Amino acid sequence: MTTRADQAIAALRKGHDELTALVRGLTPEQLRGPSAAAEWDVSQVVSHLGSGAEINLEVVRRSLAGDPPPDFEFNKGVWARWDGMTPEERQASFPVANQRLVEAYEAxxxxQRGSHRIDVGWMPEPVDVATSAVLRLTEFGYHQWDVRVAFDPAAALDPAAAALMNDRIEGMFNWIAKPDRLDGRTGTLLVTLTDLDERFALRVDADKVSLVPSDADADADADAELSLPLEAWLRLAAGRLGAPYTPSSVKATGVFSLDDLRALFPGY
Structure with missing residues (x-):
């Protein structure tokens, strides 16, 4: 039986192979060109994923040794080293660093995929291998898109990765949603994931966004509706559904326009 850990690790491998092939073929000009991450060029996104791979690998290694995760000073040292690389050095170093992390999960x-626990350092308690892999997959999936879309405006999140990344969204609402940017407007948003034929409702209050029970009566009273594929929803929630990257199938009606929802989820 294929487990959630198996699925996440397979998605990490697929993403690694695809992004490595793309990064290795980039020209110096493309490496220095803009990515979809507003403040980073393509090489800086690659740097972020490479340094993240090193830090995550150290977390995994220490968990296997029964040691606590690395401290913040370790992380700072890794970030400083990658920040000091040239774009070409990042291009050469990323495939190696990320390959090592993926191989560690594959090992x-x-x-162990069912029983081992990993202390990632910032969660309340150690997590299982599946959760650890999905945490990395969420970071990797979004930033892989930041690179890919620089060369393909129609780029989308990988479907298998998106299905796993969706597990993380509700827990992220507290810090990714910015309801204060809606000038006090509140309401219930009914979201339909068109490729999954699933619905859920979000309550947008002045200070928070939360999931609420969805049923026929509540859906009929919704103040706004949004219909879109799962991968577009995940990109919207992470501030990655700008107008140039929005599929024509995405529709918003009611008190919240698509621009309102982009303001609600400005990204990180």
């Missing part, structure tokens, strides 16, 4: 036995 977990079936038993």
């Amino acid at each position: 977990f036995t079936p038993e």
